[in-house]
Amino acid sequence: MTDYLGYRGKACVITGAASGMARALTELLVDLGAEVYAIDRVDSPVPGVKQSFIADLGDQASIDALFTQLPARFDAFFGVAGLAGVHTSFLDTMTVNYTANKYITDTYLTERLNEGGSIAYVTSAGGLRWEFPEIREELAEFTDAAADWDTLVERTRAFDERHGGELAGFVGYMLSKRALNLFVAERVERFAAKQVRINAVLPSMTATGMLGDFAEQRGGMDNLKAASTGPAGRLAEPLDMARALVFLGSDLAGFISGVFLDVDYGMNALELAGVNPMRTRWTFADTLAKRAS
Template sequence: MSDYLGYKDKVCVVTGAASGMGRALTEMLVDLGASVFAIDRVAAGVPGVTREIIADLGAKASIDAAFAELPERIDVFFGVAGVAGVHNSFLETMTVNYVSNKYVTDAYLVDRVAEGGSIAFVTSAGGLRWEFPDIRAELTPFTDPDADWDALVQRVADFDASYGGDLPGFRGYILSKRALNLLVAERVQTFAEKRVRINAILPAMTATGMIGDFAEQRGGMDNLKAGSTGPAGRLAEPADMARTLVFLGSDLAGFVSGSFFDVDFGMNALELAGIAPMRTKWTMHESLSAQPA
């Protein structure tokens, strides 16, 4: 029997490994024989991982300390961790969901992911339409390769200040996921030079640790389900996302880079076909100018 996935003894790093999608992914990778380094701000406790690393992805020093504990050579990196932005400030949401991933990509993954390796980020269906020119123009200050951690945090704070200085976290959620999608697209060439692939998945609403926050934001679980189940007729499960991530990091996806996987059972397809209304086609500026934050 052939090992088409090819995870045996590969060094895999998963952020957000303690809960939801990251946990489901970590369990699968262990099962597939990978050497898994599980990063989270809380103990993951997934049996069989090579090492568990507690780190706060909202703090540069903590990320640096985590990478000091990781092997020099990484085969597959999965950036899964994130916050919902419902009980987080705009700056915190942008920092954990985006600034950390950009910093890790530019400061570490460029050198540490081995030839033939793979990077996959979990963004969100909330980050759709990042490629629309007017939306993309709002994102480019955040993907600037020359912007280091401090510069990026300053740009986020300046963006917040330009809209009054008290933007809620959920605004940061959309911006962070859009920016991460653009980052993936912009870094394709950089990583291709080392035959490293970089991709993103855009999950639909998924029953994970953050579903309670999203339900709160949408006026309760019934409302959330009514607006988010789509053609599948159910919310996604963490394993639905983990399986797609396993594919993207595997040998099966060896010619897949710069892809944006809608893991939504067709919800975005309906929007693209004009069958369902397109939800997120507005720029941040249009949205923030039209209604109070």
């Protein structure tokens, strides 16, 4: 049988690989014959991974130590790990969800991905509308190509202080996902010069270990399900997202880069068509000003 997906024997690196959609992705890639390097705060429970690494994506030194142990070259990078922001600070949420991914991409992936390789980040439906000019302007200080780890940490703190110094972690979740979407778009040309593709998957609400946190933020599971089931009539499962990630990283998607794949069974399409109200076209400044008034 022809290996249309093209993963057999290829080295794939996955963050967050011990649980949720990243674990489902790890299982699929192992089954497809990939050499999977699994990263999380605990060892991967998936049989057949090439190697499992423990790392803290909120710590620059931990990331640097990790990349001394990973292969010098690999074929695919899947950035899946993230924080919901319900029980973590604004700074910690931004650091893990955005700063770590920017740092990994700019510091390591530009030189270590093989030609024909791919990068796929998991952002969120919560990061929609990043493309509107007024929202891009709000994100520019974070996607600045010259901003290193320390600069981004300081800018994150300053952003918090400009908005009262008490931004919730969930605000960091929304901001980080928008920033990561814009960052992916801004890196398309850089990676195209190396024949490497970079894309993002924007999941709708998914039944992972973070679901309880999101339900708490929404005022209970019933409220969450009422707002998040959409045309599918159910929440997404980790495998739904893993399949989309497998496709984007595969040979079948070999001419696809700069794509923001809504894996939501049409929820965003209904908003864009005006069938349902658009819930996410707001700036942080406007939203926080309304809360203060």
